[in-house]
Amino acid sequence: MSNQPVILAIDQGTTSTRAILFSAELDILAVQQKELKLHYPHKGWVEQDAVAIWRDTLEVCRAVLEHPVGRVKPVAAIGITNQRETTILWDRKTGKPVYNAIVWQDRRTDASCRELRARGHEPMVTARTGLLFDPYFSATKIAWILDSVEGARTRAEQGELAFGTIDCYLLWHLTGGRVHATDVTNAARTLLFNIVEQQWDKDLLALFSIPAAILPEVHDNAAEFGVTDPAWFGLEIPVGGMAGDQHAALIGQRCFQPGMVKSTYGTGCFALMNIGPDFRASHHRLLTTPAYRLNGRMVYAIEGSIFIAGAAIQWLRDGLEFFRDAAASEALARSVPDSNEVYFVPAFTGLGAPYWRPDVRGMISGLSRETTRAHIVRAALEAQGYQTLDLMAAMEEDGGHQAEIIRVDGGLVANGFMCQFLADMLNRPVEVPKVTEATALGAAILAGLTAGLFAGLEATECYWQRDRVYTPQMTEIERKRLYAGWQTAIQTLLHTPGNQGALTKNCLQPHLPIKS
Secondary structure, three states: OOOOOEEEEEEEOOOEEEEEEEEOOOOEEEEEEEEOOOEOOOOOOOEEOHHHHHHHHHHHHHHHHOOHHHHHOOEEEEEEEEOOOOEEEEEOOOOOEOOOEEOOOOOOOHHHHHHHHHOOOHHHHHHHHOOOOOOOOHHHHHHHHHHHOOOHHHHHHOOOEEEEOHHHHHHHHHOOOOOOEEEHHHHOOOOOEEOOOOEEOHHHHHHHOOOHHHOOEEEOOEEEEEEOOHHHHOOOOEEEEEEEHHHHHHHHOOOOOOOOEEEEEOOOEEEEEEEEOOOOOOOOOOEEEEEEEEOOEEEEEEEEEEOOOHHHHHHHHHOOOOOOOOOHHHHHHHOOOOOOOOEEEOOEOEEOOOOOEOOOOOEEEOOOOOOOHHHHHHHHHHHHHHHHHHHHHHHHHHHOOOOOOEEEEOHHHHOHHHHHHHHHHHOOOEEEEOOOOHHHHHHHHHHHHHHOOOOOHHHHHHHOOEEEEEOOOOOHHHHHHHHHHHHHHHHHHHOOOOOHHHOOOOOOOOOOOOOO
């Protein structure tokens, strides 16, 4: 029907900004995308132009709404999903950022995190936030801006500045500066939000010396966040859904039951297991995080965060010029029977879960005269299977559930070799959905809930369809042999001179058995 409403999803990621129109049956109708530049002013620093992020968002939204579908069908609501932890502080009157957006990959506050850990604060922080001390999260980024930008701390204390992750920043601009709010999943990634009591935590604010005056309100993931300023699209459109990208992907993959797992392979790899309504702390240095909160009811997840996945393939393409198109990586990997004992540890911005070593850097081991670019490319793709296996046994023990199937999404799942190797290493089926834009889809579902298009989350399950499934083909002996080589490479990296200085007994993941 011509008057059937559509949903506009904004997917603001690390390397691009996209606007996607979804039908009420959650089919993709139109897509617009714009690449986003990363800036590296110093070693370990990663920044973005926040003004460009807003400008690109407005541009792709306007473009997708100019699509024939967007012109003739009413937009029921907007859903926003975003790269998490990326930090912006801006002037409440002008909307102008006081500094570039500091990206989640940024490592400049590593020393601050080590100092806080050495002072014994981590157990308290983990008990309240489910997180660990790492430059990944927003709090130390906020503190750095307040202390490094002249006058920022005074202005923040006087209420002149606003803090937000990307979702919050976009909402503020979309509503013409009328709404300063975020959702529970993004708030939970700041190290300032108590996910047990579900509120900003005064003790954590004091620990990081951050004034409460800069913080946004925190809402459910499906809520009436506000309406767009008519100046942007010619009319008011409700903003009805918001979630960090990995939480949105969990919803997009319909992982609504405890024990269901989704793993997203984009710039990084992030695996989340739904663990239900009760908070459970990780005992293996994974993270406990909100999966989503609807109607005031929280559902939690255990998360394993891997900082580099698809970015490794991008580096081989752009940095080393091994191939012109990322799709060529699959053919190269299949052109050799194995990786010739080459292991690629893509720790470009440190190691995430379960090691949490922001100080180490990437390594390619096992090189010989026989090594070709095909072996290195294959090793980079195989690394995704090894990194995910590092997480899985720990995730199942922490979450108290066995994952029978893994649902995957993200740009890298177009690579059939990677998906098959993932199934082989995890020794369980890997499902790829027909709609792999799971993050945007999750945002659309949340917006649709608020707009009344769906009776509840479960009402959207009928729209999920499997495109491909990869089943394990590898023998247990081969799986253990390959994984043992990976573990050797990891230990070599962790104990390389220069890396040992930050090594503590808490940094190493205890051996966990491979599921057989």
